[in-house]
Amino acid sequence: MIKKNIPNALTCLNLGFGFWGILLLLNGKVTEASLCIGAALIVDFFDGFVARLLHVSSPIGKELDSLADVVSFGILPSIMLTYIIASILAGVPYEHISKINLFETSAFSFYLFIGTLPAMFSAVRLAKFNLDTRQSDRFFGVPTPSNAMIVASFNLIALDPDSFLFPLINNLYFILGYCVLMSYLLIAEIPLMALKFKDFSWKNNQYRYLLILTSVLLLVLLQKESILLIMAAFVLLSLLQNKSEQKVL
Numbered sequence: 001m002i003k004k005n006i007p008n009a010l011t012c013l014n015l016g017f018g019f020w021g022i023l024l025l026l027n028g029k030v031t032e033a034s035l036c037i038g039a040a041l042i043v044d045f046f047d048g049f050v051a052r053l054l055h056v057s058s059p060i061g062k063e064l065d066s067l068a069d070v071v072s073f074g075i076l077p078s079i080m081l082t083y084i085i086a087s088i089l090a091g092v093p094y095e096h097i098s099k100i101n102l103f104e105t106s107a108f109s110f111y112l113f114i115g116t117l118p119a120m121f122s123a124v125r126l127a128k129f130n131l132d133t134r135q136s137d138r139f140f141g142v143p144t145p146s147n148a149m150i151v152a153s154f155n156l157i158a159l160d161p162d163s164f165l166f167p168l169i170n171n172l173y174f175i176l177g178y179c180v181l182m183s184y185l186l187i188a189e190i191p192l193m194a195l196k197f198k199d200f201s202w203k204n205n206q207y208r209y210l211l212i213l214t215s216v217l218l219l220v221l222l223q224k225e226s227i228l229l230i231m232a233a234f235v236l237l238s239l240l241q242n243k244s245e246q247k248v249l
Contacts, residue, residue, distance in 0.1 A: 018072030
């Protein structure tokens with residue numbers, strides 16, 4: 001009985017990190033909130049790994065995983081985006097977001113609604129994922145953890161005026177555009193590679209290896225600023241892989 005519930009316990013821990021991330025962000029603990037997304041990502045990886053290792057995968061585990069992901073990789077990132085938008089509109093430094101009145105003006109209400117879109121579409125994406133049997137060796141649409149990683153990096157960059165991406169993250173139209181574009185990409189019928197290796201040959205995994213190599217180099221060189229570029233590389237290499245496979249067929 002204990003063995004069967006170990007993966008589910010990890011999944012609940014994922015949800016717990018999402019919950020704590022929300023509380024931390026609402027109390028102005030911006031860096032800690034981003035770290036909660038990182039911790040949730042790690043736990044999210046290991047719950048599936050442990051379930052396969054112990055041979056205790058179950059339908060309830062799959063459903064529980066999606067519920068946890070909605071909180072950690074849907075709601076928490078959307079609250080971060082909402083506060084970034086609010087800090088720009090209010091002209092308040094991002095580290096003082098706990099002092100912002102989110103509903104001070106009618107303009108706030110409209111723009112802040114845009115910030116909620118990724119949460120809504122994350123829920124739709126996760127519901128589709130549970131029903132879509134195609135998503136075993138590739139994804140259709142951007143995975144919710146990928147969006148969460150990008151937003152967590154935005155969250156940290158918004159605190160760092162010395163970052164070369166700081167002017168971009170503090171541009172209202174960029175953030176609003178990101179919310180709309182990512183909401184579409186979460187549910188788009190665009191095949192994207194999954195880092196699942198059936199073997200380790202270069203021929204069958206060249207685009208996966210290129211993504212891993214590119215990601216490592218960008219992380220070493222740019223650190224928190226690398227996440228957006230890594231996601232761009234992920235989408236680009238996926239499109240190249242799709243085109244290559246179509247030529248073969």
